Structure formats: structure tokens, C-alpha cells
Amino acid sequence: MNVIEKLTLLAENMDVVDPMSHPGSAPPCHSSLKKNLEPQITFAGLPGGGSIPLLKAMVTSICEKNCLYCAFRSGRDTERVTFSADELADTFLNLVNKDIAKGLFLSSGILVGGVYSQDRIIDTAEILRKKKNFQGYMHLKIMPGAEKDQIRQLMLQADRVSINLEAPNPHRLEKLAPKKSFFEELYTRLKWVQEIRSENVTNLNWRNRWPSLTTQFVVGPAHESDAELIRTSQYLFKEFHLARIYYMAFSPVTGTPFSDLPAENPIREHRLYQSSFLLRDYQFSLEDFEFDLNGNLSLENDPKSTWAKKNLAHNPLEINKASYERLIRVPGIGSIKARKIISYRRHHLIRNEDDLKNLGVSVNSSGAYLLLNGRRIPRQLSLEMPRVATD
Numbered sequence: 001m002n003v004i005e006k007l008t009l010l011a012e013n014m015d016v017v018d019p020m021s022h023p024g025s026a027p028p029c030h031s032s033l034k035k036n037l038e039p040q041i042t043f044a045g046l047p048g049g050g051s052i053p054l055l056k057a058m059v060t061s062i063c064e065k066n067c068l069y070c071a072f073r074s075g076r077d078t079e080r081v082t083f084s085a086d087e088l089a090d091t092f093l094n095l096v097n098k099d100i101a102k103g104l105f106l107s108s109g110i111l112v113g114g115v116y117s118q119d120r121i122i123d124t125a126e127i128l129r130k131k132k133n134f135q136g137y138m139h140l141k142i143m144p145g146a147e148k149d150q151i152r153q154l155m156l157q158a159d160r161v162s163i164n165l166e167a168p169n170p171h172r173l174e175k176l177a178p179k180k181s182f183f184e185e186l187y188t189r190l191k192w193v194q195e196i197r198s199e200n201v202t203n204l205n206w207r208n209r210w211p212s213l214t215t216q217f218v219v220g221p222a223h224e225s226d227a228e229l230i231r232t233s234q235y236l237f238k239e240f241h242l243a244r245i246y247y248m249a250f251s252p253v254t255g256t257p258f259s260d261l262p263a264e265n266p267i268r269e270h271r272l273y274q275s276s277f278l279l280r281d282y283q284f285s286l287e288d289f290e291f292d293l294n295g296n297l298s299l300e301n302d303p304k305s306t307w308a309k310k311n312l313a314h315n316p317l318e319i320n321k322a323s324y325e326r327l328i329r330v331p332g333i334g335s336i337k338a339r340k341i342i343s344y345r346r347h348h349l350i351r352n353e354d355d356l357k358n359l360g361v362s363v364n365s366s367g368a369y370l371l372l373n374g375r376r377i378p379r380q381l382s383l384e385m386p387r388v389a390t391d
């Protein structure tokens with residue numbers, strides 16, 4: 001089997017393990033190589049906007065763990081592939097030269113323990129950075145059970161590192177991944193990344209900064225509540241400064257013990273992402289979310305609007321006086337608009353709806369929660385569609 005056939009085989013199952021943040025669909029392509037590899041390419045957003053195509057690859061799809069939802073679990077009848085470090089590095093660079101990929105997302109099944117598998121990822125990364133002088137983006141996976149020193153080596157080469165907790169606590173993880181230990185193998189590794197970043201403030205990595213850190217939860221089959229996920233997310237953002245938390249709505253895979261379970265509602269995943277952004281960027285805390293008796297968020301209403309209806313509908317904010325922290329709590333106003341409002345207010349009074357319009361504030365989205373010079377803002381019938389985003 002050649003390397004392209006191996007990558008294509010990986011593509012059949014890999015999304016189930018790690019879908020990445022917002023995998024974009026590949027643009028229409030003309031070469032057959034590019035076409036064959038389309039499922040292995042995901043698009044990662046850049047901080048300043050735009051995105052780059054990443055090759056998603058695994059050192060091996062053999063795994064000795066038996067996570068109940070996973071296409072690569074041990075014992076599942078599926079063809080497996082393994083790459084040597086040189087083979088993977090050369091294949092990736094070949095795709096970079098052909099303009100098919102610009103960055104790498106590299107993971108692995110666990111073979112002969114987490115330490116051995118981690119070394120294979122480090123080997124590949126070091127070949128790319130040190131021997132081949134690759135200067136592009138690399139997101140490298142931390143293996144459950146990896147040693148602290150290995151994580152440091154990984155961080156020296158990576159732009160982003162991650163390890164998936166999969167579940168919000170040990171009790172839920174047991175239901176998903178009976179051979180994984182929540183604290184010993186997973187949580188401790190997140191903690192070590194943060195320790196390495198804070199202990200080593202001068203001796204940084206090849207880009208002169210430490211990589212960002214992310215994790216992922218599988219949503220649904222462990223019957224975890226949204227409150228459990230949000231509580232753990234809040235802790236992780238606060239303690240370990242995660243750049244992002246991914247919530248993967250469960251989707252059943254044939255040939256696994258969970259094959260007969262229903263797929264999780266994608267709207268639930270969407271609400272969790274909205275909540276996560278509210279925790280990370282909008283200073284929300286667990287107490288600000290409304291949960292039903294089962295500890296779940298509303299699927300119908302986004303969490304920011306739910307909070308605003310309860311807290312601002314009867315106590316609207318004066319737009320000419322409200323602080324940045326209060327303004328970003330108004331549906332339809334995010335950090336960019338709040339900064340724009342504050343900057344405008346330094347020299348002007350916001351007087352009327354034209355001023356609001358010029359500042360990008362929609363009367364229909366935000367008007368119910370604001371006062372304009374002490375008066376309620378008349379809302380108009382509009383053809384504007386209601387927003388569900390978190391800003």
C-alpha cells in the first residue's frame with residue numbers, strides 16, 4: 001500500500017476521532033491526488049482571519065485502547081495503517097510542495113503505551129522542524145500517559161498541542177473509555193502543559209512562544225449534562241488557559257459497542273460552543289446559564305439571549321454609560337461593537353437610531369436590552385433574521 005492509499009484509508013475513520021474545530025470543505029480541486037486527499041484536509045482558522053489547509057494524519061491507526069465510540073478501538077474489524085516518521089514527514093512535505101496542505105495535525109492510536117506513541121509523534125515533528133526546516137503550522141497531539149519531558153519536547157516544535165479529556169469527569173469517562181484514566185492519563189497532561197508554559201517564560205519554543213492548548217469532549221453517549229460540561233470547561237479555561245474547547249456531538253460508528261445509540265443533536269453541540277465562547281470571552285460563569293431539571297441548556301434559545309431576557313429585559317443598560325463588561329452581555333453586541341461604542345462615546349453622545357446604526361447596533365437584536373438617553377428604544381418590524389451567534 002503506498003502512502004496516499006494509507007492516508008485515504010485513514011480518512012474513512014479519522015473524523016470520528018478528531019473532527020477539529022470547524023473543518024471546512026476543501027475547495028473544488030482538479031488534480032486526482034488532491035481529490036483523493038480531500039477528506040484528510042481540514043481548514044484551520046487563523047487569528048487574523050482566513051484559514052489554512054491542514055493535513056490530518058495519524059502515525060498509526062492501530063490502538064490498544066477500546067474507547068467505546070471510536071473507529072480505531074482495539075478489536076474493531078478495520079484495516080490499519082502505520083507510517084514511519086520519515087515517511088510521514090516526506091509525504092506531508094510533498095503535499096506542501098504541491099500546495100495541497102500548509103499545516104499538519106498529527107495524532108496517533110496508542111501502540112505499546114502512550115510513551116512509545118508520543119515518541120513517534122515527536123520524531124516526526126523534529127524531522128520536519130530540524131531536518132527539513134518546515135516553518136508552517138503544526139497541531140500535535142499529546143498521548144494519554146505521555147511523560148512530562150516528552151510533552152516539553154513536543155511543545156518545542158508545536159503551534160498547538162491538545163489532549164482530549166473526552167468526558168467532563170472520571171465517572172462519565174468510565175462510560176466512554178473504560179481503559180483511560182481521567183486524572184492519571186489525561187487531566188495531568190493538561191496541567192503539565194500549563195506548568196511548562198508558566199515555569200519557562202524565557203526558554204520558549206522555536207517560534208519564541210509556547211503553543212496554545214485545547215481539549216475535546218464527546219457529547220452524548222455518557223449521558224453527561226450540559227452543566228457538567230460547562231462546569232469543567234469553566235475550570236479548564238481558568239486554570240489552564242485553554243485556547244479552545246471542542247464539543248463533538250456523538251455519531252455512531254458501525255462495529256463499535258455504541259453503534260446502536262442515537263446520534264447527538266447537533267444543536268446541542270452548537271449551544272455548548274456558544275456557552276464556551278461566553279465563558280472564554282464574555283466573562284460568563286456557570287451561574288449565568290439557565291439549565292433545565294436535567295442540567296441541560298435550552299435547545300431553542302441561545303444562552304446569551306436567555307441570560308439577557310432574565311437579567312436585562314427589565315433592567316436595560318444605558319448605552320451611553322454602560323461599561324464594556326456590561327455591553328458585551330447584550331445580545332447582538334460583541335467585543336468589537338462594544339469597543340466601537342466606548343470609543344465613540346469618548347467624544348460624542350449616542351443620540352438616536354442613526355447613531356446606533358452607524359455603530360452597527362441592531363435595534364431588533366439589542367434594542368430590548370438598552371436605553372438611549374434614559375428612554376426605551378422603539379423597536380421596528382424588520383426583515384432582519386434573528387441571530388443565534390454569541391455576540
Ligand code: SF4
Pocket residue numbers: 017063064065066067070071072073074108109110177
Ligand atoms: S485512544 Fe481511544 S479514542 Fe484514541 S484512537 Fe484509541 S480507541 Fe480511539
